[in-house]
Amino acid sequence: MSLVDIELRGTVAVLTIDHPPVNAGSADQRAALAEALAAIPAEAEGVVVTSAGKHFYAGSDLREFDRPLASPQLPDVLRLIEDLPVPVVAAVSGLALGGGLEFALACDARVADSTARFGFPEVTFGILPGAGGTVRTARLIGVPNTIDLVTSARQVSAEEALELGLVDAVVPGESLLAAATEMVRRGKRVLRTADAPGVDRAAVDEALARMPRRARPNVRRAAEMAVRGAQLDGDTALAEERMLFDELRATEESASLRYLFFARQDAAKALRSKAKPRDLRRVGIVGAGTMGAALAEAFASAGFPVRVVDTNEAALDRLEPPVETAVSLSDLADADLVVDAVFEDMGVKQTLLRELEPVLHDETVIVSNTSYLDLDEMAKVLERRERFAGLHFFNPPDRNPLVEVIRTAATDDETFSTLGTVVRKLGKTGIPAGIGDGFVANRVYADYRTQAEFLVEEGASPQQVDEALVACGMAIGPFAVADLSGLDIAWARRKRLAASRDPRRRYVPIADWLCEDGRFGRKTGSGWYRYPEGARRGEPDPFVARLIERNRAEKRITAREVDDAEIWRRVLGTMVAAAARLVEDGTARNARDIDVALTEGFAFPRWLGGPVRAFSRLAPGERVSALAEVFQSCPATFEILEPAARGVLPREVEVLLSQVV
Incomplete structure (x- = not known):
């Protein structure tokens, strides 16, 4: 099957991309496009690029990003489009994302139907557009709009694309090819060699200010490239953008985000069966x-x-x-x-x-x-x-x-x-x-929260634990999360399990005492923190500090200094221990599902790939020592980690780590 077909219709050559299911860019597809562009009939007065399927060109095949990219790379193909002596028009339906939008921007004009959607998802994979996304877009619709598109990763409709100037026309689907053919008459317009619209510094500053305060470094670099690229000549800007793309593509952050993308896809497939789903109307x-x-x-x-x-x-x-x-x-x-x-x-x-x-x-x-x-x-x-x-x-x-x-x-x-x-x-x-107390995500979270309470019992404060974990990339710490979701939910579970609780296991009663006092979190105005009327952010509470001291006194625990690095090691090791048990007993399919659950449901940093993926990136010695610390915090609770106390990585953890490669 040919991935790109050429047909001469009158004086216009129509190139049809046919790479199911979504025309995703790949080495084979790029090679086919390069071959087709080199074979444009001499009598053709223009070229229209369209799709045989539902989508024009839905981005790149991310599996290629884990290795050196094969030639021709996308910038090479786009240069072939620009160097053609005749105009090229993109006829866009469905998705034109990432490399697909960059392909359309290398054409001399763009026509869309109402199904078309455009966007740059690259920042969600730890990279930035690398084939002219920041450069050509800024020359077409201005720097502020480009900053928005390349940093937000949002998709825009055909109508908004027309308003922005990203496309030249929006027409009914049945008229798409005819309209694109007609637009060939407008001639060449190579964005690489065009000047960017005049830069309104105030508008640029406003666009930069709209970025999230905690935007990842690649997002900021994408914005900076949009600004800088507009000030350079096109070829220099494209070369600089590609260099940044290749640099970011090779980072551990980008690899982790790609890992999560495929993990989510795999989980979605696991939720399908051969049986036909019922039609749900109400x-x-x-x-x-x-x-x-x-x-x-x-x-x-x-x-x-x-x-x-x-x-x-x-x-x-x-x-x-x-x-x-x-x-x-x-x-x-x-x-x-x-x-x-x-x-x-x-x-x-x-x-x-x-x-x-x-x-x-x-x-x-x-x-x-x-x-x-x-x-x-x-x-x-x-x-x-x-x-x-x-x-x-x-x-x-x-x-x-x-x-x-x-x-x-x-x-x-x-x-x-x-x-x-x-x-x-x-x-x-x-x-x-699978069925098990807390299923998957809550089971990992319950152990994570328990370890956080151990750390408080030993000498940390709730605020220190939360701040240490936020500094490591968590959106919110475990004590703030507990206050947000309500302490009474976990309290009901603890009471239900009290009769069957192993007396050998370490138990911190502070959360129970808070609930007994009617402190259920934000909804009652106090929990681990206190919330003055109308406050969304909690404040440290002397009442909680007194309960912590009472607990230490009753257990004859002398508070010690707990540093932030220990907090991260023990929390991460605890999550891995919980994950290993879940996979071992069949409640979770694999480590990838657990990483998806914790990044999606509990805001574990995506750029670390989830707790298991993050743990797998530690040096072998660090893994064992972290698990040994967790085991020592309560041997009865973390029996699965006993080998770590002897300097050996537990078998169950080895199995777990093998699933995140």
Whole structure:
């Protein structure tokens, strides 16, 4: 199969890219394009480039970025376009992203249909556009707009692209080829040799100021290149941009971001099955509390008709259109998917399921949003258990991208496939998870939080732990997270597990004492921190400091100085220990799913690739010593790490690390 076809239509040569599924750039595709451009018939008075598929050119094949790029590289192909003696017009439908947009910009004109979307996603992979994205764009639409596009990674519609001047016309899909052919008559316009529009320094400064305060270095370098490139001649600017691209592509940060991209793709594939998903027309949610209300907003935003049932009419009154409300379960009779978002208690949830099932039609899928409870146990009250599963959203579910899809022993393939489709339609990142206390992400987080409490017990303060982890790249520390999500949720779990808790395991009661005092976090004005009225950011609280001192005194612990490096080592090692247990017992498929879960759901730094990937980048000796520290913090809790105390990497951790290569 030819990746690029040439057909002479009258006096215009039409080049059609045919590289399924999305015309992603690759060495073979670039070679085919170069060959086609060299073979333009002499009688052609112009060239139109179009696509045989849905997308014009959806970026580059990231797998190539882990090794030296094969020739011809994209800048070589784009130079061939510019050097043609006849005009070249890009006829764009679907996606023109990254290298695809750079390809279109090397053409002399661009025509789009209404399906077209344009953008530079490179900064999300730790790099910047490397084939003229900063240089040609600035010469076409100005420096401020270029800064926005190359640093935000956002996609713009055909209409916005026309407003910006990124495309010359937007036409109906059936007219795209004819319009592009007509535009050939406008002649050559090589952006590489054009001058950038006059630079308005105030507008540039405003565009730079809009970048996030914690923007990664590559994002800032992309912005700087847009500014600098406009001041240089085109060839010099393109060479400098390519040098920066190659430098950033070789960094560990870029490699980690590419690793996560493929890990997310792999997790998405795992949520598909050969069974055909059911058609979901209406969604019901039981529970109008904080979680239920946010779930309703998430489903409604994705285009699902949603009805929320709750006996608390005041809670229902807080919901906004288009969400429908009701007080009786019978009003869910026409729902195709029903989500349990009631109180986290097995008895409450089983009572709901008993009452709910008879109301629903036989094909309705029921899911529980439980964070910790045993779904197999919960399912025992159902007759049609094959239609039941877990769909665990993370707070706040209308913004947090992570969803765990938990299959019970009875869940059938059709139900599982349906839920995978739901996750995709919601625009979420899903991972499959097995049944176990806390499933995947919460189990890792619970151990991580426990280790943070050990560090406080030994001499750190909550503020120091949070600040140390934020300095290492975490968006927010564990104590601030606990206050944000509510201390009562984890407290309920601890009380539920109290009777079965191993007495040999170290236990820090400070969080229990806070809850007993009614301090559940931000929502009550105090938790690990205090929140003066209206404050979103917590302040250190002398009351908490006194509780910490009380705990140390009761346990006869003499506070010692804990440095930030130790905090990071022990937290990272604890996450890896939890991950190793999850993979060993089958609750998680592999280390990659766990890295996806922690970066998506708990804001672990993406540029580190997730906790397992980050740990794998440590030197062998550092890995063992970090795990030995974690083991010493509580041998009964971290039995899996006992070999590390003897200077040996545990087998389970070796297996885990082999999965992030």
